[in-house]
Amino acid sequence: MLHADPHNVIRAVLALAASGARAAMSGAGPPTVRVPCEGCDEWPIWLQAILVAVGVGLALAVLYVPVWLSRRARSPRQASWILFGGIALGLAAIIGGARLLVVLFPG
Numbered sequence: 001m002l003h004a005d006p007h008n009v010i011r012a013v014l015a016l017a018a019s020g021a022r023a024a025m026s027g028a029g030p031p032t033v034r035v036p037c038e039g040c041d042e043w044p045i046w047l048q049a050i051l052v053a054v055g056v057g058l059a060l061a062v063l064y065v066p067v068w069l070s071r072r073a074r075s076p077r078q079a080s081w082i083l084f085g086g087i088a089l090g091l092a093a094i095i096g097g098a099r100l101l102v103v104l105f106p107g
Contacts, residue, residue, distance in 0.1 A: 033084040047050050062090045062094060063087060063091070065090065066082055066083050066085070066086025066087050067086075069070070069082050069086060070082040
């Protein structure tokens with residue numbers, strides 16, 4: 001377990017509070033960046049949001065499978081192989097699937 005020096009933690013919290021108060025008192029809004037995008041309105045924004053949520057949910061499910069399987073392992077070594085290998089294969093599958101979707105849906 002990590003043990004932090006209480007004086008440093010208090011100083012960090014006070015610094016964050018001071019910067020938050022200063023930002024709240026200034027009338028500045030968040031920075032905006034305008035990016036031109038041709039064809040971005042082909043799919044409605046609500047459908048894009050749903051697809052993003054489904055994609056993130058599937059990715060988290062794929063990455064949770066090795067965690068679930070490692071809990072059923074008979075030894076710590078087997079659990080670590082399942083966990084790290086499964087996460088590596090899961091990430092490779094997610095990246096490969098994303099690349100495939102880019103090829104299937106260009107633009």
